Amino acid sequence: MSRTAIVVGSNGLIGSELLNMLLEDDYYRTVVSLARKYLDMKNPKLVQYIIEDYNQLDEFEELIAADDIYCCLGTTMKKAGSKEAFKKVDYEYPLNIARLASLNDSQQFFLVSSLGANPESGVFYNKVKGQVEESIKQIEFKGIHIFRPSLLLGQRDEKRGGESSAKVLMNTFSFAMVGPWKKYKPIQAKKVAEVMFSTAQKNSGGIHVYESDQIASL
Secondary structure, three states, X not given: OOEXXXXXXXXXXXXXXXXXXXXXXXXXXXXXXXXXXXXXOOOOOEEEEEOOOHHHHHHHHHHOOOOEEEEOOOOOHHHHOOHHHHHHHHHHHHHHHHHHHHHOOOOEEEEEOOOOOOOOOOOHHHHHHHHXXXXXXXXXXXXXXXXXXXXXXXXXXXXXXXXXXXXXHHHHOHHHOOHHHHHHXXXXXXXXXXXXXXXXXXXXXXXXXXXXXXXXXX
């Protein structure tokens, strides 16, 4: 295949799983890692671009060019340190990446959002996630695919104490999460990555949103 892909945030939980899958499969000829730091891995298909400051994305416009763009950027309020900093990472950066990718004629855009994303939400985190979804929907691509996973399971490089406690609690009561509660079950980051990749290979047009329970069932 002559297709190319970019994984933005390839050192994150979903991004790292996704990057490995794309490198192991023959679907893409070239896979680009776009991250803040160099990944200690080698593969003949892998190209690494390091962008230390995403505020300067416009200077790298020519690099944001591929058939498929997988945007796996995301942070937490605690790590970001402020609402302003959080919005930069989870709204401004993904939106700028989508804008540049569209200018470079990318065909498909895949966004990792979050369960509960809603631009009208009273919860700041969910509101920002919903806002970036709506903004990206206005950008021209053949296909836009938005994934809203619940609490992610997987091995992170960083420790998130509150998140770890939530995982234990959610896993303990996951048996009771049926019916309307099913979408709140924790989900493996690897599963999200698998569904993103399989969706890309269908090459379907239009705007599609995948809730966590739907992702788990695909």
